[in-house]
Amino acid sequence: MSSSIAVPLSAAGARDEAVPLVDYGLIRAHLYAAFACLALSMLAGFLYSLQFLGYYPFTEGRLAELLSPGHVRLMHTNLVAYGWLVNGFTGMLYYVVPRLTGERVLSRGLGTLIFWAWQLILVLAAVGYLLDHGQAIEWGETPTGFRPGTFELVYVPVDALVTVGAVLVILQFMVPLYRARHQKYYVTLWYFTAGLVWLALTYLMGNVLPEWVLPGASGAAVTGLFIHDLVGLYVTPMGWGLMYFFVPLILRKPIWSHSLSVIGFWALAFFYPLGGVHHFLLSPIPDYVEFGAISTTIAIEIVVTTVIVNFFMSLRGSWDKLRTSFALRWFYTGAVMYMITCFQCAFQTTWAFQEIIHFSDWVVGHAHMIMFGTFTFWVYGVIDWLWPRVTGRRWYSTSLRSWHYWLSAIGIVLMFTILTAGGLIAGYMQKDLNPWEQIIDAQAPFWLFRTVTGALLIIGMLCQAYNMVMTAKAGKPFEEEEAPAESPEPVA
């Protein structure tokens, strides 16, 4: 385990010079699809929040049944996970994996197939939610297609299609990873190799066992593990894999400590999946299982600290780069929020915290902080760096990038604060046996403010969407040498 591993900046040993190592068309397609899903998802979240204010627009007739707030909520969470993050990460894998292994992905045709199949799956899942076919598994509501408890088909079996899609994605990227098996792997590839395996196992486990095999409390232990693993064993490894690639690339120096990278990875792999049951604490799941989940969740805090220390020490001597690189700014803001969220984890997993916060908006704030404040920020950051390279054009507008950053950063911090505060108030009022009507009244101002902060995030996202389209259409030509350390001029 030497400490002198740097990120290879260019590909070595590409086999056939005629076919480019990295397929920019596929990356572009996935990033456009990801952004479309993000826009739809944020719109759905905004719509859902209007229900809490009494301004929900669809209340009459057939539209009320199809676009009910319950259905729109499913759209919100599922489009973020399977639309925005999966599309975004897949697009970025097409860039990173061939560059680190020096091998092409399995096939370009397969890439096109995966792209269209995945978008079709998203559409089928969305239509399924509207027609009441959502499955009763949190974050895994993708329709099974079967009438519950039977094998009678009533809708497209989306779960099965997602599994096939996941297997195709794994094939696509495992081939270059396998071909590079004699090389010493860089940290990013540790996360990607394991993360791809975990994705398939997690999805199958979460969608099959509780539905067909495990009833009640034993099923709950698995759905808890599923919610947890989907974030911890797919989103987190992909996110950190990207960070380990892009941060040294932009800083133009290796990560501070290889040993800390090793600890961070193996502790995540070992401890993270053990904490799944903490999503259903103080429930009929046996106490010893809950205690196991609580202690490993606290242990994860140690992992997080090593990784965070590693990244901030890497920044030592290069802090000025935060002034010149939007990508780094997204990455490190996301890292700070990651630290806050994970620090929160170590406390909120205890029974003492659970008593008050478990069923409240505190948890919603926590989820938004990690899924938006961290992982969406990181994907934003990678897009900021990657977009000029995949379109061959310089960013259309620097001030729009700035608006995007500040609206998102301020919006998510405010949203997190509001939801946490409202959650605490509602939690204590429940314990104090206040009538439910009073609890609703007490949360009303917080819900109003939440909608406003959501609007900030949406405006920021729209700035970026417009900027991306205009860059692709009308940006000045981009050449790598032109901007060695990102944009040369300081950014707002």
Place this chain on the structure above:
Amino acid sequence: MERFYTFLFVAGLGCFAIAFVLSMIFPWMSLGSYHGMEYKTLEDLAARPSVEFVELSKSYPQDFAQAFGSAEPTAAAFAEALQRGRDLYVGQACWHCHSQYVRPVANEDLRFGPVSVAQEYQNALAQPHLWGTRRVGPDLSREHGKRTNDWHVAHFINPKNVVANSVMPRYDFYFSFDADGRVRPSKDALSLITYVQWLGSESGRR
């Protein structure tokens, strides 16, 4: 060490397997038939039609007969209503705003009723479980016997009819109205009320 197979087998498969054993196999062994917990099928649960179901058949004989084929509240019709009600509860994502378990903390037993135990979820209508993770509205696992069918009809048509500041959506699309203003519940409405009224009843809990 830092090569492909290490990350594929040790991290990818190995670590996942350890967690799978500890957080799935162990609880499953503790909660399964090992400890005398029996699994109840839908037929077991619906063996005796509930009082509320019988009452629905009397209050809305015409709509009931249209929905379930006969005006008689049989066990088969009850089973059908429970399953349909649960499907709608899942399909409309009711479970994202209403939890279905009572914890032994935060005075929840005083507010909702007896603390939940594992046995009451060992049945076909709790597969997958509908515990939920957020309470915008109250817990529903002890709903049986708390309110009348009429309350639920008024509430589903428009929650503000009975709770002035409710943020729950209206489900009036499950109902129609006569020329003289009488409520005509659809099969969906009858099933949903049957299911919600069943939650926490004796047939589910023992």
